[in-house]
Structures are given as C-alpha cells and as structure tokens.
Amino acid sequence: MISDAHMGTAYDHLVSEESNNFRVHTRAYSDPDVFEMEMRNIFENNWVYVAHESEIAQPGDYRTSAIGRMPVIVTRSSENQVHVLLNICRHRGASVCRDERGNSRFFRCPYHSWVYRNDGAVVGVADRDGYPEGWEEGIGGLVMAPKVETYRGMIFASFNENVPTLENHLGALKTYIDYWFDHSPVGRVRLGKPYRAYFPANWKCQIENSTDGWHARYVHESALQTIEEYGSRGRTVGWPGCTRGFPQGHGLLEAERNDVPPEVGEEFDRHLDLLRDTYGKDKAEQLYMRRHIALFPNLHLMEFKFRVIQPVAVDRTIIYEYPVELEDVPDPVNKAIFRRIAQDISVSSGSFVSGAVNTDDAEIYSRVQSGLAANKLDWLHLSRGLMREERRPDGETVGDRTDEVPQRAVWRAWSKIMGNGHGA
Ligand code: FES
Numbered sequence: 207m208i209s210d211a212h213m214g215t216a217y218d219h220l221v222s223e224e225s226n227n228f229r230v231h232t233r234a235y236s237d238p239d240v241f242e243m244e245m246r247n248i249f250e251n252n253w254v255y256v257a258h259e260s261e262i263a264q265p266g267d268y269r270t271s272a273i274g275r276m277p278v279i280v281t282r283s284s285e286n287q288v289h290v291l292l293n294i295c296r297h298r299g300a301s302v303c304r305d306e307r308g309n310s311r312f313f314r315c316p317y318h319s320w321v322y323r324n325d326g327a328v329v330g331v332a333d334r335d336g337y338p339e340g341w342e343e344g345i346g347g348l349v350m351a352p353k354v355e356t357y358r359g360m361i362f363a364s365f366n367e368n369v370p371t372l373e374n375h376l377g378a379l380k381t382y383i384d385y386w387f388d389h390s391p392v393g394r395v396r397l398g399k400p401y402r403a404y405f406p407a408n409w410k411c412q413i414e415n416s417t418d419g420w421h422a423r424y425v426h427e428s429a430l431q432t433i434e435e436y437g438s439r440g441r442t443v444g445w446p447g448c449t450r451g452f453p454q455g456h457g458l459l460e461a462e463r464n465d466v467p468p469e470v471g472e473e474f475d476r477h478l479d480l481l482r483d484t485y486g487k488d489k490a491e492q493l494y495m496r497r498h499i500a501l502f503p504n505l506h507l508m509e510f511k512f513r514v515i516q517p518v519a520v521d522r523t524i525i526y527e528y529p530v531e532l533e534d535v536p537d538p539v540n541k542a543i544f545r546r547i548a549q550d551i552s553v554s555s556g557s558f559v560s561g562a563v564n565t566d567d568a569e570i571y572s573r574v575q576s577g578l579a580a581n582k583l584d585w586l587h588l589s590r591g592l593m594r595e596e597r598r599p600d601g602e603t604v605g606d607r608t609d610e611v612p613q614r615a616v617w618r619a620w621s622k623i624m625g626n627g628h629g630a
C-alpha cells in the first residue's frame with residue numbers, strides 16, 4: 207500500500223501511467239482524506255456547475271445548489287445579476303434558505319431571523335437593541351463566490367479568485383457543448399424539475415461511467431433484452447463511434463444515432479428536418495450524433511438531460527437528472543424527447559425516473575465501493591485502448607467507442623489537481 211509518508215500531502219501518486227498500463231490506486235475511491243482534499247482542490251478551487259439560467263429566469267428567482275459539500279443559493283438579483291452565495295448564516299451557521307427554488311428579494315434565516323438581500327447583503331437583524339453600538343460594521347453578508355461565469359446558459363462558480371477563465375476550463379470541449387445545445391434551432395434549452403437519487407459509492411464512479419461505452423452490453427444486458435422484447439431497439443454492440451478525452455478532465459462518448467424507436471421515430475425525423483433547415487445538412491448530421499459529454503467535475507450532458515453529480519462523502523453521492531426541453535421546436539418533438547427519457551425506451555436516455563438502466567449502474571457502483579472498502583487491492587487498471595489512444599497536439603485524446611479514453615482523461619487531470627491544486 208502507498209503511504210502518506212511516501213506521498214507528502216499530494217495524492218498525484220495515486221495515478222500511475224506507463225506505456226502499457228494505466229493504473230489508479232484504490233485509495234482514490236475509498237480514503238476519506240483523499241475525499242477531503244478533492245473537496246478543497248477540485249470543488250472549491252476550480253469551476254463547478256451550479257445551475258442553469260432557465261431555472262432563475264426572472265429577477266428575484268433563486269435555487270439552492272451545492273459546490274462539493276458547500277450549500278449555495280444561486281440568485282438573480284433585482285438588478286438582474288447572477289450571484290452564488292453560501293447558504294450559511296453569518297450569525298450561527300444555520301442554512302438561510304430551505305427551499306429548492308422560488309422568488310424573493312430577501313432570505314430570512316429561520317433560526318434568529320437575520321435577513322439578507324438576494325445579492326447577499328445583510329439588511330436586518332432581529333432585536334437590534336440587544337447588540338453593542340457599531341457592531342454590524344464589517345460583519346459582511348452571505349459569502350459570495352468571487353467568480354461566476356456562464357456558457358450556453360450553464361452557470362459555473364468558483365471560490366478561487368485566481369481560477370483560470372471558464373473559457374480555459376471548457377477548452378476544446380466547447381465544440382461539442384455547442385453541438386449539444388444546437389439541438390435547439392435557437393441554441394437554447396430549458397430545464398425541468400429534477401429526479402434525485404443517492405448511491406452508496408464514490409462520486410468518481412459516476413463520472414467514469416457516464417462516458418463508458420463498454421459496460422452497457424454487460425451491465426444492462428437484461429434491460430436491453432427487455433427493451434428489445436417490447437419493440438424498441440436497445441442493442442449497442444457494434445455501433446460506430448468514438449471516445450474523447452480533454453486535458454481539463456472532460457470526456458466524451460459519441461455514437462451514431464441508429465436507435466430511434468418507432469414510437470417516437472416520426473417526431474425525431476421532424477426534428478432532424480428542422481435541424482437541416484436551420485443549420486444545413488452536414489452540421490445537422492453532426493448535431494444528430496448521440497453524445498454523452500462529461501464536464502469535469504460535476505456535470506454530464508447526456509442525451510436530452512442534464513446529470514449533476516453532488517459528492518456527499520467518500521462513499522456517498524447524490525445524482526440529479528433534469529429533463530431538458532429544447533426551445534423553439536414543435537411541441538410534439540419535446541414531448542417525444544420526454545417520452546423517450548421517461549419511458550425507458552433507449553439505452554442512454556431510458557434511465558430517467560422509472561428506467562432500469564440507472565439502477566443497474568448504481569448497483570455496480572455499490573459493488574465497487576464495498577469491494578474497495580476491504581482495502582485488499584492496491585491498483586485498478588484502466589488500460590483499455592491505451593496502445594491505440596491518439597494524442598493530439600492540443601492534448602485531446604481519441605479512441606474507440608469502448609476504450610477507457612475519457613476515464614484516463616479524468617484521472618490525468620485529477621492527478622494534476624491533486625498534486626499541485628491547479629488544473630491543466
Ligand atoms: S443562525 Fe441565522 S439568525 Fe441565528
């Protein structure tokens with residue numbers, strides 16, 4: 207076993223890369239000290255997705271969210287500014303806002319009634335005459351994330367004042383993010399209300415899995431058989447496609463769209479026609495590929511849904527899945543998309559609410575976690591496709607659809623950040 211004495215305070219040695227083997231130490235999934243450093247170095251020091259603009263469209267709108275384990279409120283102030291505020295009262299630390307979302311100019315702490323404006327300023331203290339003269343000077347309001355930026359309606363925040371720009375963080379992945387949002391002819395989406403689930407495993411099990419093009423044929427075998435029996439195409443074996451990795455830790459799983467089931471096929475054809483009219487044939491066909499886009503560390507743009515990862519403890523994670531509505535498409539198209547993600551009729555999108563696919567994955571994550579908790583294995587091996595991984599000058603890596611290219615991209619970035627605190 208690797209010891210902390212050997213590593214000092216950095217954990218980059220938990221990832222080992224040789225020309226013919228790529229390994230990750232099991233402590234990276236199971237050690238609470240590693241988890242503590244991840245929360246500081248990855249979640250509090252870099253960019254983290256916190257909300258989508260459609261959730262706080264009007265002045266006064268807010269929604270609660272999290273940056274790692276830090277509870278935050280994402281607000282749109284009366285001046286139309288987006289703020290990300292720590293949801294922790296300056297007085298004695300109670301969470302100030304308990305609702306998932308709403309509209310208000312003020313937040314009143316439920317414990318002793320301190321009142322904050324939706325830009326974080328403290329504006330009232332109950333029973334003020336019980337405090338010394340001049341006491342309120344310098345108290346400050348709700349702690350505000352110093353960096354907030356948006357891209358394509360996605361709101362990202364960082365508690366690191368010196369974090370590199372969001373542009374830098376997204377890097378070459380932006381091309382694929384643009385493809386994803388351009389499923390709407392005006393390039394915009396609206397998020398619905400999320401479905402939430404816990405699983406008893408490390409958060410990185412999910413980040414590894416969302417772009418894993420290899421596991422479905424095994425883990426989801428029975429779900430896929432059921433899907434086929436009921437008339438939809440569910441098999442993924444042999445589909446052309448690829449995997450991509452990016453130096454910031456992002457990844458991509460890409461495959462041709464040949465699984466549109468008959469019950470929604472007509473609406474999907476209409477959608478493709480609309481995209482051709484809007485963007486031309488070539489771009490429309492590029493857009494129409496199936497993509498799972500993993501934005502490191504906590505957002506996945508799956509097919510027509512957002513998946514958000516919230517780590518809770520080294521062996522506990524919450525997943526939120528938001529159905530997505532495309533702006534400016536005919537109603538039946540959005541309805542077909544929703545039917546598709548809600549009724550368990552495809553491999554990647556059938557995991558919503560009642561689907562069998564997410565539960566398959568969660569079962570596997572818990573098996574991984576309980577296995578690793580035994581502390582009897584040192585290294586895990588993520589070398590699939592290592593010998594054929596194409597490395598481009600800008601750091602992007604490309605491999606076959608079943609290769610562990612996106613997973614290695616996660617771990618290479620993780621290793622950098624956990625070694626010196628800064629991303630690629
Ligand atoms: S903890 Fe918020 S007012 Fe006391």
Ligand SMILES: [Fe+2]
Pocket residue numbers: 415421422425426563567
């Ligand atoms: Fe899966």
